[in-house]
Amino acid sequence: MFDLVKPHYKRVWKINPCVSGHMFGVNWPVLARTIVTGKPYPIKCLIIWVGNPAVWAPNTNMVYQALSSPNLELTVVIDRWMNPSCTFADYVLPAQTKSLERPYVATFEDFHPGVTIWERAIEPLGERKDEYWIFRELARRLLPEDKWRDAFPWETLEEADNARLEPLGLTIEEAKDLYVISTWTPRSYEQIDPETGRPRGFATPTGRAELWVTIFKQLGREPLPYYIEPYESPVTQPELAKEYPLILTTGGRFRPQFHSELRQWGMGMREQHPDPLVEIHPETARELGIAEGEWVWIETKRGRILMKAKISSAIHPKVVNAEASWWYPELPGDKHWWYGNWISNTNVLTPDELETLDPYTGSWQNRALLCKVYRAVGLTPFMQYPTQR
Numbered sequence: 001m002f003d004l005v006k007p008h009y010k011r012v013w014k015i016n017p018c019v020s021g022h023m024f025g026v027n028w029p030v031l032a033r034t035i036v037t038g039k040p041y042p043i044k045c046l047i048i049w050v051g052n053p054a055v056w057a058p059n060t061n062m063v064y065q066a067l068s069s070p071n072l073e074l075t076v077v078i079d080r081w082m083n084p085s086c087t088f089a090d091y092v093l094p095a096q097t098k099s100l101e102r103p104y105v106a107t108f109e110d111f112h113p114g115v116t117i118w119e120r121a122i123e124p125l126g127e128r129k130d131e132y133w134i135f136r137e138l139a140r141r142l143l144p145e146d147k148w149r150d151a152f153p154w155e156t157l158e159e160a161d162n163a164r165l166e167p168l169g170l171t172i173e174e175a176k177d178l179y180v181i182s183t184w185t186p187r188s189y190e191q192i193d194p195e196t197g198r199p200r201g202f203a204t205p206t207g208r209a210e211l212w213v214t215i216f217k218q219l220g221r222e223p224l225p226y227y228i229e230p231y232e233s234p235v236t237q238p239e240l241a242k243e244y245p246l247i248l249t250t251g252g253r254f255r256p257q258f259h260s261e262l263r264q265w266g267m268g269m270r271e272q273h274p275d276p277l278v279e280i281h282p283e284t285a286r287e288l289g290i291a292e293g294e295w296v297w298i299e300t301k302r303g304r305i306l307m308k309a310k311i312s313s314a315i316h317p318k319v320v321n322a323e324a325s326w327w328y329p330e331l332p333g334d335k336h337w338w339y340g341n342w343i344s345n346t347n348v349l350t351p352d353e354l355e356t357l358d359p360y361t362g363s364w365q366n367r368a369l370l371c372k373v374y375r376a377v378g379l380t381p382f383m384q385y386p387t388q389r
Contacts, residue, residue: 004215009203012193017203027362028057029352032066045074049131050095054084054338055260055325058364059302059352060345068335078134083260084341087333094128102130103172105161114182115165117175132157221360230368231356237370244300244370245318250346251366252279252323260325276344278307279321280373285311288373295376298322300349300369306376307344320373322346 002017002024009017017024035043046067057063067075067088077089086092098104099118106116124130133156139148154160162171168181175181189209191200201207205214217223234241254273256262262269278298280290290296292311297304298320307322315321328340342348350366357364 001215001219004218005203008205012200012203027357027364028053029059029062029354029357029364030362032057032059032062032352033354035066035069035071036062038071042071044072045076046072047076047078048085048089049078049134050080052079052083052085052260054087054341055327055345056347057352058347058350058366060341060348061303062352063347064338078131080128081264081329082333082339083329084327084333084339087335087338093134094126095134096124096128096130101125101128103158103161103176105164105172113188114180115168116180117165117172117178119172119176130157132160216360230365232351232365232370233368234370240301240370244372246284246371246373247316247319248298248300248349248369248371249319249321249367250324250350250369252277252321254323257325260327263327264329276307276323276326277310278323278373279310279312279315281315281317281319282311282313284317284320284373285309288375290373290375296373297376298346298349298371298373300371302351303348305342305344305346305348320371322349 002019005017005024009015019025031043034040035046054060054063054067066072067085072088075089076091076093077086078093078095079086080095080097082092096102100121101124103120104116104118107114108116132152136148136152139151142148143151154163158172165171165175168175170181189200189202192198193200202209204210211225212223214223229235232240234247254277256269256272264270278296280288280296285291290309290311292309294309295306296309298307305322307326324346326344326346328343331337331340333339346366349369349371350364351369352364
């Protein structure tokens with residue numbers, strides 16, 4: 001896919017496309033199985049940076065197998081705090097926090113007609129480094145000089161960010177008070193390419209915004225969008241739906257936490273949202289004998305997790321919405337406790353078998369799963385605010 005997109009992207013924008021986990025990365029289910037089986041080839045080293053796949057990746061059981069696999073001879077985690085992805089790491093490198101310890105210049109992965117600029121608030125704490133420095137130093141040690149200097153021509157992240165702002169005639173210092181710089185007109189595809197004298201167009205083989213996707217056709221895929229029922233739903237698996245009658249969504253977002261961040265006590269964030277919540281319609285809760293704030297089990301055929309019930313009439317009676325990315329920094333981080341990653345992490349419930357994945361993107365089903373919910377009888381929760389500091 002990347003090789004097919006690259007020439008058209010470079011033709012329009014004069015740079016290579018952004019290779020991020022949201023676009024051209026290998027999907028996690030394939031990577032995890034390759035680590036565990038060594039097929040089609042062995043993977044010996046894993047570098048994880050500010051991602052925490054132990055929490056966000058599907059099928060937590062397979063994630064555990066992959067991260068703890070003896071096939072990995074070296075695992076390095078780059079992050080801002082210890083988390084479940086660090087448990088099996090050989091090295092954990094402390095990363096700087098964007099806009100706190102390092103500046104931040106972003107265009108939302110090149111898909112937004114604007115740039116966001118945040119200045120650094122404080123000097124980096126301890127030995128924390130930004131990711132640019134870490135990967136530049138790694139490249140400097142592993143590659144011939146012409147190669148690593150071509151990949152990392154700037155000495156520092158700040159120099160790289162200033163180079164990105166240079167076409168605007170600005171530096172970070174000059175742009176920091178603007179916060180967001182947007183340009184909505186003229187539309188980029190209408191701009192005249194000085195090399196051709198014609199409109200720039202889109203970064204596609206036809207130069208147009210494609211509904212009939214020519215690259216999909218080249219890959220032997222259906223070029224037009226079409227609908228298929230989820231792999232696991234009351235329609236596709238009616239027998240399973242008899243045992244698991246509710247439809248589960250596992251991607252619930254909430255403030256002030258973001259993804260798996262800010263779960264630590266003492267920062268002011270966990271205090272505002274201390275427990276994982278699952279939304280249940282009042283009628284459904286009444287039928288199940290569940291009251292507001294009670295701990296409940298959410299179960300699929302892959303496992304079960306604990307959350308507190310949040311009664312809400314905003315949700316359909318047949319649907320429950322579970323908050324994503326829960327783990328417990330206050331619990332031990334050894335291979336048994338694993339920071340409580342088994343207790344309330346919704347990915348304990350999600351599938352990742354290769355036949356269940358989207359054939360175009362490799363993404364997995366984390367919504368419209370089949371589940372059942374019932375009271376956690378006799379349970380005394382221990383995930384509470386620490387009374388002794």
